[in-house]
Amino acid sequence: MPVVERERYVEVAEVSKVFRAGTAGAIEAVSSVSFTLPRGQFVAVLGPSGCGKSTLLMMLGGLEAVTSGHIAVGGAPMTGPRTSIGIMFQDPTLLPWKSALDNVLFPLRVLKRPLDTYRSGAQLLLERVGLDGFMHKKPHELSGGMRQRVAICRTLVYDPELLLMDEPFSALDAITRDEMNELLLDLWQQYTKTALFVTHSIREAVFLADRVLVMTRRPSTIVEDLTIPFARPRSMVLGESREFNEICGHLRGRIEQSHNRPNGHRAETTLARPELVG
Amino acid sequence: MTAVYPVAPRIGIAPALLAGKAVLTGPRLRQLRPVILPLATAAAVLLVWQIVVTGLRVPAVILPPPIAIGHELWRVLPVLLHHAVPTTLDTLMAFFTASALGVGLAIAIAYSPFLRDMIYPNLVLFQLIPKVALAPLFVVWLGIGSGSRVAFAAFVSFFPVVISAVVGFANIEASALRLCRSLTGSEWQCFAMVRFPFALPAIFSGMKIAMTMAVIGVIISEFISAQAGLGFYILYASSRMETALIFAALLVLCVIGVALFGAVALAEELVHRSYGRR
Amino acid sequence: MTPGTGQMTMRRGISRRGFLTWTAASAALLPMPAVAEPRSVKFTLAWLAQGNFVYVFVAHAKTMKPRGIDLEITRGFGSMASAQGIATGQFDFGIVAVPPLILSVAKDLPLIALATCDYDSTMGVGVLDDSPILKPQDLAGKKIASVPTSGEFPFFPAYADKVGLDANSIEFVHVDNKVLERVLMEKQVDAITSFALGSGSMMLSKSVPSRWMLYSAAGIRNHGQTIATQRRTLETDPALCEAITDGLLEALAYTLTNPQDSLELFRKEVPEMALNPSSKEFARIGLGMWQHGIDRPEAHENGLGWSDPAAYAETTDLVMRYLMEPGAKRPDPDAIFTNRFAGKIKLGAPQWTDVRARVSEFDKYLS
Numbered sequence: 001m002p003v004v005e006r007e008r009y010v011e012v013a014e015v016s017k018v019f020r021a022g023t024a025g026a027i028e029a030v031s032s033v034s035f036t037l038p039r040g041q042f043v044a045v046l047g048p049s050g051c052g053k054s055t056l057l058m059m060l061g062g063l064e065a066v067t068s069g070h071i072a073v074g075g076a077p078m079t080g081p082r083t084s085i086g087i088m089f090q091d092p093t094l095l096p097w098k099s100a101l102d103n104v105l106f107p108l109r110v111l112k113r114p115l116d117t118y119r120s121g122a123q124l125l126l127e128r129v130g131l132d133g134f135m136h137k138k139p140h141e142l143s144g145g146m147r148q149r150v151a152i153c154r155t156l157v158y159d160p161e162l163l164l165m166d167e168p169f170s171a172l173d174a175i176t177r178d179e180m181n182e183l184l185l186d187l188w189q190q191y192t193k194t195a196l197f198v199t200h201s202i203r204e205a206v207f208l209a210d211r212v213l214v215m216t217r218r219p220s221t222i223v224e225d226l227t228i229p230f231a232r233p234r235s236m237v238l239g240e241s242r243e244f245n246e247i248c249g250h251l252r253g254r255i256e257q258s259h260n261r262p263n264g265h266r267a268e269t270t271l272a273r274p275e276l277v278g
Numbered sequence: 279m280t281a282v283y284p285v286a287p288r289i290g291i292a293p294a295l296l297a298g299k300a301v302l303t304g305p306r307l308r309q310l311r312p313v314i315l316p317l318a319t320a321a322a323v324l325l326v327w328q329i330v331v332t333g334l335r336v337p338a339v340i341l342p343p344p345i346a347i348g349h350e351l352w353r354v355l356p357v358l359l360h361h362a363v364p365t366t367l368d369t370l371m372a373f374f375t376a377s378a379l380g381v382g383l384a385i386a387i388a389y390s391p392f393l394r395d396m397i398y399p400n401l402v403l404f405q406l407i408p409k410v411a412l413a414p415l416f417v418v419w420l421g422i423g424s425g426s427r428v429a430f431a432a433f434v435s436f437f438p439v440v441i442s443a444v445v446g447f448a449n450i451e452a453s454a455l456r457l458c459r460s461l462t463g464s465e466w467q468c469f470a471m472v473r474f475p476f477a478l479p480a481i482f483s484g485m486k487i488a489m490t491m492a493v494i495g496v497i498i499s500e501f502i503s504a505q506a507g508l509g510f511y512i513l514y515a516s517s518r519m520e521t522a523l524i525f526a527a528l529l530v531l532c533v534i535g536v537a538l539f540g541a542v543a544l545a546e547e548l549v550h551r552s553y554g555r556r
Numbered sequence: 557m558t559p560g561t562g563q564m565t566m567r568r569g570i571s572r573r574g575f576l577t578w579t580a581a582s583a584a585l586l587p588m589p590a591v592a593e594p595r596s597v598k599f600t601l602a603w604l605a606q607g608n609f610v611y612v613f614v615a616h617a618k619t620m621k622p623r624g625i626d627l628e629i630t631r632g633f634g635s636m637a638s639a640q641g642i643a644t645g646q647f648d649f650g651i652v653a654v655p656p657l658i659l660s661v662a663k664d665l666p667l668i669a670l671a672t673c674d675y676d677s678t679m680g681v682g683v684l685d686d687s688p689i690l691k692p693q694d695l696a697g698k699k700i701a702s703v704p705t706s707g708e709f710p711f712f713p714a715y716a717d718k719v720g721l722d723a724n725s726i727e728f729v730h731v732d733n734k735v736l737e738r739v740l741m742e743k744q745v746d747a748i749t750s751f752a753l754g755s756g757s758m759m760l761s762k763s764v765p766s767r768w769m770l771y772s773a774a775g776i777r778n779h780g781q782t783i784a785t786q787r788r789t790l791e792t793d794p795a796l797c798e799a800i801t802d803g804l805l806e807a808l809a810y811t812l813t814n815p816q817d818s819l820e821l822f823r824k825e826v827p828e829m830a831l832n833p834s835s836k837e838f839a840r841i842g843l844g845m846w847q848h849g850i851d852r853p854e855a856h857e858n859g860l861g862w863s864d865p866a867a868y869a870e871t872t873d874l875v876m877r878y879l880m881e882p883g884a885k886r887p888d889p890d891a892i893f894t895n896r897f898a899g900k901i902k903l904g905a906p907q908w909t910d911v912r913a914r915v916s917e918f919d920k921y922l923s
Contacts, residue, residue, distance in 0.1 A: 061460055087460045093453040097475060097552075110463040111472065169331070337664040340644055413616070414734040422701070422729050422744050502732040503701075510730050513704035518635060518879055519663050 002140060008072075009194055010037035010060070010249060015069035015258055016219075029055045030228065031219035032069070039161075042188060042195045044209035046202060046251065048117040052220035053198045057166050060196065061087045083111060085158035088168045092151035093137040100126065102148075104153045111158060118157060129183060135191050145176040146242040152184070156191065163195040165187070178236055185234060187192070201250045202255075203239060216258040224254050305433030342522040351526035358511065358530045365496055366534055368424060373538075374493040377485055379432070380439025384481075387440075387466075388447035388473070398444060404435045409495075413502045417537040422503040431495030435488035439481070446480025447473060483548040489542050493535045508534075565773035590689055594624040597800065600641050600650035601632040602707075602781065605826040608674075608753055609651070614818050617806035634733075635707040636660075642667060642784055647787075649800050653677050654779040654868065658875045659850045661887040663827055666787045669893035671861030673808060674780035676849035678922060679708035680770035681715070684740060689747060692769050693718035697766045698746035701729045708749055709857075711771060711778070714874050718774040726922045739765070749885015753845035756920050761800040761838035768922055776874065777867045780849055787891065801897040805861045809901050812847060819843065841918070848915040848922060857907060859899035868893060 017030040037043055045053045059071060062081040071078040073085065094103045104122040105115055114131035126135050129149040139147055148168060155163065168179045181204060188195055199205050205212045206228060211262040214224035228247065230238060239243055324344045330336075331343040338346060351358070387394040413430055420426035450473055458468040500509025508531050515523035565602045593662060597620075601609045610702070630647070632638040637657035641647045643665040651659070652667065654677065660667050684687045690700065692715075702709050716723040731739055737755050740748045741764050748755065752768035759766050771778055784806055790797050811818040819839055823830040829839050854864050876886055903911075 063456065063460060081460050083462055085460075089453060091451075091453045093457050095450065095454070095472070106471075107461045109463045110458060110467055131382070196396070337643065337666075339660070339665055340640065367682060414732060417735045417743075418733070422731065422739055437713045489916065500730075501734060504730050505728065513730055517704035517706075517709045519640075519659060 007038045008036045009074060010196070011070075011072040012036070012056075012060070015056070015059065015068050015071060016067050017059060017064065018067045028219035030059075031221050033148070033215075033220065033222055033224065034069075035213060035222060037194060037196065039194050040192055041211060042185075042197065042209050043211045043213060044205035045196060045198045045213050045215060046205040046255075047200060047220065048217060048255065049200050051215050051217045052165050053215050056215075056220070057087075057164050057196065057198050060162075061164050063087075083158065084161045086158070086163050087099040087153055088155050088163070088165040090167045090170050090249055092139075092147040092227070094147055094150055094154075096139050098132060099136045099138055100142065100150045102237060103139070103150055104157050107154060107158045113158070115216045122153065122157050125156055126150070129153060143173055145180065148172065148180060149183070152187065156187065159191060161201040165197045167194065167199055169204070170201075174258035182236065185210065185232070185247050187194065189232065202251050206234075206244060206251070209238060212251065214254050214258070223258050224251070226251065231266075280300050291332060302364070315371070322508035326360060330349065339521050343554065346522045347525045349353055350520075350522040351529060354429060354526065358508070359509045359528055360528055361508050364424070364535060365493075365500065365509065365531070366538075367488060368428050368431065368496045368499075368507070369489075369492045369538065371428045371445045371533075372495060373485075373489050375432040376435040376488050376492065377439050380436050380484065380488070381443050381481060383440050384443030384447055384477075385469075388442050394444070401437065401444075405441065409434050410498055413498050416499070417503045422505075425502065427496055427499035431492045432500045435491040438487035438491060439484040442487075443477060444478045444483025446477030446484075449480070450476040482542070482549070486539060486546070489538050490535065493531070497531065522545075558560050564582065574592045581725060584604055594626055595796075596626045596628055597649060597796075598628050598630065598647045600630045600638045600647040601630050602638050602651040602653060603754065605629075605631060605829060607757055607839045607844070608755065608781070610818050610822045610839065610843050610848035611673075611808045611811045612651070613745065614810055615803050617825060618810065619803040623803055625782075625799060625803065626663050626840045631863075634703075634705045639665060639784065643785060645786070647891060649783060649785045650900065651781045652784040654782055655679075655711060655871050655875065656675055656707045657784055657880055658868070658872050658887070658892055662872075662875055662880055662884065663891050667784050668787045668790055669782035669784050669863060670797055670896075671789070671805060671898050672779050672781070672863040672893070673783065673804075673861065674846060674849040675852040675854050675867075676770070676772050677707070677778045677780040677866075678756075678768065678770055678774070678845065678849060679711060679776075679778045680752050680754060680768040681749050681750075682755055682766045682893045683741065683747045684743070685765040685767055687767070691756070692721055692774065695721055695747060696725045699727045699729060700746040700747045700749060701731045701736060701737055702749045704730050706733065706750060707770070708751060708778070709777065710879050711874060712749055714776055714803045714878050715771045715774055716878065718771075718776060721893075729828070753849070755843060757841035758838055760841050761834045768919065768923060777870050779867050780866065782863070782893070783861075787883045790894070798897050801861065802900070805898075805901050808850075808860055809903060812850065813907055815843060815847075815914065816826070824886060828857045844915050845918050845922070847894055847911060848918050851908065851911050851915060855903075859902040861901070862896035863893040863895055863898065871923045 012033055012035050016028065016035045019027045019029060021027055033056060045054050045056065046159075055064060059066050060073070060078065061076045066078075073082070078144055094100075095106060098106065101119075101122060104126060105118060108115055108118050123132075123135065126138065129152060131146060131149055131153075132133050134142060134146065139150075142150070153229065157265070169180045177272065186210060197205070197208055212224070212226045212228060214226070216223055219239060226247070230244070251255060305526070328343045328345060331341055336508075342350075383397070387398060409430075412433075416426045416430040416433070420429055454472050454476065455468055458472045463471070497509040498513075500507045501513060504510035504513075508527050512527045513525050517525065590696060592662075599612065601612060603609070603614070612627075612629055616629060620627045632641075632650070635653040636659075638647070638650040639652045639656055639660040642650045642652070643660065649670075651673075652669075654669070654672065657667060657669055657912075681692070681695065689695060702712070713720075713723050716726075729739075729745055736748055736750060737759050739745050741759060741762075750756075752766075756766050756768055783801055784795060808817065819836075823836070829835045850860075854862055872886065872889070872892070876884065
């Protein structure tokens with residue numbers, strides 16, 4: 001693949017999103033965001049809740065249209081959902097009447113591909129994430145973490161090239177979340193995907209990503225593009241290192257700063273560090 | 279029933295009592311209780327009824343004793359069954375018409391916000407009208423044949439179906455639809471594979487109500503105009519002050535109503551097996 | 557007055573002075589027995605407030621108050637229903653047509669007739685004026701609508717036998733009273749069975765003339781309204797029974813001699829009957845057709861309210877034959893009616909002549 005294309009696998013240029021919400025008038029969720037992702041990179045989009053990062057993800061996945069600017073993946077402009085893109089949301093949204101395995105196979109039914117071809121692959125995925133005894137269980141018999149694992153398998157089963165994840169582990173408890181982060185990195189390395197991971201957890205972003213993009217509150221723009229220097233594979237122990245925590249602190253400060261921009265966004269986050277304010 | 283009793287009972291009643299006690303306190307109790315208790319209550323009511331009516335010498339025209347009703351039921355059972363046929367057939371036709379139209383309209387409303395805003399509030403309002411008052415109008419509009427009865431009963435049972443179905447389709451989690459769309463599912467696929475199965479429990483609960491209303495609607499229609507049927511027969515018995523016959527006909531009607539309701543519940547159960555959450 | 561529902565209530569009670577004043581002022585025809593104190597009496601009609609019940613409302617307005625009775629009038633749902641209502645004590649008195657009354661007594665409802673008010677309830681088969689059906693035998697193979705709970709319904713087989721008609725050749729449709737006349741007017745059926753003075757007058761008031769083949773014309777005497785009550789009431793409170801009967805028969809006489817004023821009173825008591833021209837006509841025609849059935853030798857000779865034992869016996873025969881199980885016990889005539897309070901009011905010949913002149917316009921509808 002030509003170097004240019006490889007470097008600019010995902011291309012986001014001056015993208016804005018404005019919602020017309022009836023009585024509230026126009027809301028600019030995303031304002032003039034630009035970045036590119038090379039193939040195989042794991043990037044985290046970090047920012048407080050309520051900023052436009054989920055909207056950005058939806059636009060990248062073809063589920064929302066851009067108001068201005070343009071997005072291209074693999075050279076082709078985004079006009080709608082694609083089979084080369086896999087999206088994970090905070091809610092695993094498993095179909096309650098289907099077993100775990102059938103849920104994993106669900107995308108193939110939508111894509112009208114023969115299920116038998118993919119069945120063994122699906123089973124392998126489920127084993128890989130530690131659910132081999134649970135393949136025929138219904139979602140109500142699984143815990144939150146298990147359901148999210150099924151969702152991961154479902155996202156991977158049809159082998160998308162780009163993974164978009166919108167705070168998939170936010171609803172889980174801290175311990176499970178850490179396990180899921182490790183599992184995610186495992187899978188990402190095994191299957192070499194390009195990944196964009198939205199989160200509001202600084203530690204999660206730093207742990208997972210090659211690169212962290214910091215976004216502000218609405219109207220969101222990118223205020224920092226930080227490369228994470230740690231080697232792979234990474235383990236949770238990394239979280240105790242001094243360098244890790246310095247990077248987290250730097251990012252925290254950056255976020256604080258952006259809260260007190262002259263155009264009047266006030267700091268409300270509990271991450272307040274007074275010495276960096278104003 | 280493995281208890282050993284020290285005294286060998288010679289009086290016949292004692293073993294029966296002891297056996298009964300053993301049954302009722304044994305593990306069988308839990309299984310039999312849901313059947314025994316209502317049956318025993320009904321039997322007790324019938325007994326009290328018989329005693330009171332006979333003792334107070336209530337004229338049979340006002341309230342016949344259960345034994346007289348049973349006797350009449352046995353005597354005219356073939357006639358009652360003969361009249362049960364048109365009533366049942368009209369009910370089924372009304373039910374299927376109402377269900378098809380109800381679900382159809384609900385689907386249209388689910389896909390057209392314009393239609394929903396136009397029609398749904400009116401539907402809810404219409405639900406409040408005592409539709410019994412309109413029954414004579416159906417005869418005026420559609421004549422004295424079976425058509426007006428089926429139409430009226432369908433009219434009456436249409437509303438529970440459409441309202442439940444609209445709610446069922448609306449209450450689908452947006453995330454499930456989003457999932458389907460992100461997998462490049464077409465509108466039809468999203469409907470058939472996600473929307474419809476999610477709405478099934480609501481649709482079925484609406485249909486169960488509709489079946490009951492269809493029976494009632496047919497009987498009311500038969501009271502207004504009929505050439506045959508259980509409603510027709512009840513009026514005929516009224517005209518001759520044969521109150522026991524009225525009760526006998528009502529009993530057959532109850533059995534039919536319960537059977538039809540049970541059929542819908544059975545269908546729901548079967549659908550649950552394939553789409554179920556158990 | 558509470559309009560519209562057919563349930564009329566009056567202010568309770570009249571002072572002793574008022575009572576005496578009323579007694580003096582009203583042109584009472586009968587001596588008033590002293591009923592202890594103004595009491596509320598529940599009375600049911602056999603049907604809606606219509607022409608043939610005008611006299612009950614006249615009684616409420618004129619003749620019951622002086623007797624210290626507060627008559628609460630409720631609309632009925634057929635003679636069967638009013639019979640049952642009286643038998644259960646829901647109503648103290650009420651109107652039940654003779655044949656359903658006899659049927660009730662045969663079925664062990666302890667009712668008794670205190671008076672018979674008219675002598676032809678006009679049970680019959682009605683067709684539209686332009687119908688090709690001219691005589692009963694033409695009904696073979698036709699479609700007839702009936703209200704099963706209406707008093708004339710069970711007697712069709714008797715009528716069929718009398719006129720030589722095969723009842724099995726007829727297609728019967730059961731309808732509700734709300735649509736009975738309409739299905740005939742819209743020609744959805746060829747004929748209806750009903751009471752001519754009810755259905756016929758209703759259709760005539762909407763300018764749709766009808767012809768009626770009366771059961772009485774075929775020799776089936778069906779005497780009309782009775783004032784009915786529980787036998788026990790007659791035994792324990794004969795004074796009240798007498799007062800009610802007297803009051804109603806007095807009002808009946810008033811409607812015969814003062815029909816216009818009676819209709820006025822009726823319209824005041826039942827405002828919806830004055831709503832539109834057709835309801836006014838309906839009341840007038842109904843009253844006229846009904847009085848057609850009072851203008852009979854039974855009333856001329858025996859006074860108002862007299863029950864004819866021969867007619868009762870005939871109707872009892874019909875009931876036993878067509879409506880009861882073979883071997884059922886035939887009710888004793890003394891248990892069915894009494895003439896104790898009847899016959900006190902007799903109209904004179906000139907008054908009957910006036911009545912005749914007035915009701916002759918309805919001869920052509922009642923064959």
